Amino acid sequence: MEPSPPHKPAQPVATAVTEPTPIEQSGGPEAMPARTIRTDWRIIAQRLAFAIIGLLLFVLALELLKRGAAGYGRMLIAWLDISSAASALGFGWLLAYVFLSGSPVAAVAVAFFASGTIDGLQTFTMITGSRLGASFIVLFVGFLYHLRGHRRAASVSIGVLALLTTAAIYLPALALGYWLLSSQLVGIISASADSPLSSVIDLVVDPIVAVIARILPEWSLLIVGALALLGAFSLLDRAIPEIPGGQAILGQAGQLLYRPWMMFLLGAAITSFTLSVSVSLSMLVPLTVRGIIRRENALPYIMGANITTFIDTLVAALIVGGAAAFTIVLVEMLCVAFFSLLALLLFYRPFARVLLELQEYIVSSTPRLIGFLGVMLIVPLLLLVVRW
Numbered sequence: 001m002e003p004s005p006p007h008k009p010a011q012p013v014a015t016a017v018t019e020p021t022p023i024e025q026s027g028g029p030e031a032m033p034a035r036t037i038r039t040d041w042r043i044i045a046q047r048l049a050f051a052i053i054g055l056l057l058f059v060l061a062l063e064l065l066k067r068g069a070a071g072y073g074r075m076l077i078a079w080l081d082i083s084s085a086a087s088a089l090g091f092g093w094l095l096a097y098v099f100l101s102g103s104p105v106a107a108v109a110v111a112f113f114a115s116g117t118i119d120g121l122q123t124f125t126m127i128t129g130s131r132l133g134a135s136f137i138v139l140f141v142g143f144l145y146h147l148r149g150h151r152r153a154a155s156v157s158i159g160v161l162a163l164l165t166t167a168a169i170y171l172p173a174l175a176l177g178y179w180l181l182s183s184q185l186v187g188i189i190s191a192s193a194d195s196p197l198s199s200v201i202d203l204v205v206d207p208i209v210a211v212i213a214r215i216l217p218e219w220s221l222l223i224v225g226a227l228a229l230l231g232a233f234s235l236l237d238r239a240i241p242e243i244p245g246g247q248a249i250l251g252q253a254g255q256l257l258y259r260p261w262m263m264f265l266l267g268a269a270i271t272s273f274t275l276s277v278s279v280s281l282s283m284l285v286p287l288t289v290r291g292i293i294r295r296e297n298a299l300p301y302i303m304g305a306n307i308t309t310f311i312d313t314l315v316a317a318l319i320v321g322g323a324a325a326f327t328i329v330l331v332e333m334l335c336v337a338f339f340s341l342l343a344l345l346l347f348y349r350p351f352a353r354v355l356l357e358l359q360e361y362i363v364s365s366t367p368r369l370i371g372f373l374g375v376m377l378i379v380p381l382l383l384l385v386v387r388w
Contacts, residue, residue: 047238050235050238051235053235054232054234054235054238055232055283056204056205057228057231057232057235058232058279058282058283059205059274059276059279060205060208060209060228060232061225061226061227061228061231061232063205063206063209063225064209064212064213064221064222064224064225064228065100065221065222065225065226067209067213067218067221067225068218068219068220068221068222068223068224068225080384082118082122082126082384083387084122084386084387084388085121085122085124085125085178085388086125086383086386086387086388087383087384087385087386087387088109088118088122088123088125088126088129089125089126089128089129089174089380089383090129090379090380090381090382090383090384090386091126091129091380091383091384092105092106092109092125092126092127092128092129092130092132092133093129093130093132093133093379093380093383094129094133094380094381094384095108095129095130095133096129096130096131096132096133096134096136097133097136097377097380100136100137100140100278101134101137101276101278102130102131102133102134102277102278102309103130103134103276103277103278103309103312103313105126105127105129105130105133105134106126106127106130106131106310106313106316106329107313107316107320108126109123109126109127109130110123110127110313110316110317110320110321110325110329111320111321112126113321113324113325113328114320114321114322114325120181120324120328121178121181121182123325123328124177124178124181124328124331124332125174125178127313127328127329127332128170128173128174128177128332129380129383131166131170131277131306131309132163132166132167132170132380133380134166134277134278134309135159135162135163135165135166135277135281136159136163136376137278137281137282138158138159138162138163138278138281138282138284138285139156139159139160139162139163139373140159141159141282141285142156142157142158142159142285143156143159144226145285145286156363156369157288157295157359157360157363158281158284158285158288158295158298159285160359160362160363160369160372161295161298161299161302161355161356161359162281162284162302163376164355164358164359165299165302165303165306165355166302166306168343168351168355169303169306169336169339169340169343170306170336172339173332173335173336173338173339174335176335176338176339177331177332177335180331180335181328181331186327186331212224260297260299260300260344260348260352261300261344263293263297263298263299263300263301263304264300264301264303264304264340264344265304266301266304267280267300267301267302267303267304267305267306267308268304268305268307268308269304269308270283270305271304271305271307271308271309272308272311276309277305277306277309280305280309281302281305284298284301284302295356295359296352296356299352299355299356300344300348303340303343303344304340306336306340307333307336307337307340310329310332310333310336313329314326314329314330314333317329
């Protein structure tokens with residue numbers, strides 16, 4: 001009996017499984033990756049467009065909010081009596097809340113110094129107050145982001161962390177700078193500038209803000225700015241993908257975000273480009289909510305941003321107040337840089353752990369969060385009445 005016939009039909013079946021099929025020979029699988037790549041590039045281009053438009057709208061919204069709040073700031077200036085370094089600190093702090101930005105308040109302090117309204121030490125403390133209050137915009141942005149349906153802990157925590165980090169660095173810098181200036185250990189530094197500093201974004205946004213401000217009444221700019229901010233969030237939400245694995249999915253680029261030095265330099269670089277710590281810090285809100293940047297990685301970013309935010313104030317000081325005003329701002333910038341680098345180089349981990357635990361403690365409870373906000377409002381108000 002022949003044993004081979006039962007096995008012969010099995011050979012073509014095995015061959016059909018192992019050999020390339022007609023679809024594979026025709027290049028079908030090669031065509032599918034090509035289509036997938038084209039689709040991926042289309043998605044990337046779409047997200048990039050949303051990111052650019054969303055960022056410009058985001059900056060436009062902040063500028064409209066600042067312009068609308070400026071009227072209330074002028075009213076506040078008109079009737080408050082600022083006659084001491086402590087009251088100037090509280091005044092700059094509160095005024096930054098009203099302006100929703102620190103840079104305009106720092107410019108006001110320099111103008112007051114140039115006109116002889118306040119002295120050098122009061123100018124120094126008022127600028128410090130402006131930076132303490134400037135972080136409030138991050139909390140405001142986080143609250144609006146929370147209203148859009150995001151978790152409060154993720155949305156508001158960056159604002160709380162920005163306030164805590166700024167206070168932890170600026171308060172010792174205030175003490176050191178005040179001592180240096182009051183003891184006259186620092187002489188007047190000669191420098192010159194003949195034009196204000198503008199960022200690339202300012203060149204695009206400022207003309208649009210000017211047109212809107214001419215058309216609409218000042219009070220309505222606050223409403224338009226808030227609506228524009230919500231629109232910017234919508235675009236940024238569509239631009240930033242959900243990343244289940246957080247930074248791990250980004251590979252080596254994501255690993256860089258774990259390094260405090262890289263985040264420190266990134267915060268300094270972005271603030272140098274935008275010339276606004278309000279913009280650079282507020283960008284952390286959607287990035288943190290989406291998992292691109294973790295809260296612990298945001299801390300050195302905030303520290304870097306708080307140093308280069310003085311660049312435009314330095315130039316404004318030279319133009320308006322001369323070498324004396326420039327010296328005051330430079331001393332503050334160097335003191336902030338000193339304590340930031342000290343924390344980053346020598347005891348970053350315990351420093352970060354304390355701030356992150358405190359931030360988590362505040363955000364995890366609504367009464368504690370309200371109490372924290374109350375303290376941030378009461379302290380500058382109390383400083384206003386201090387006359388030393």
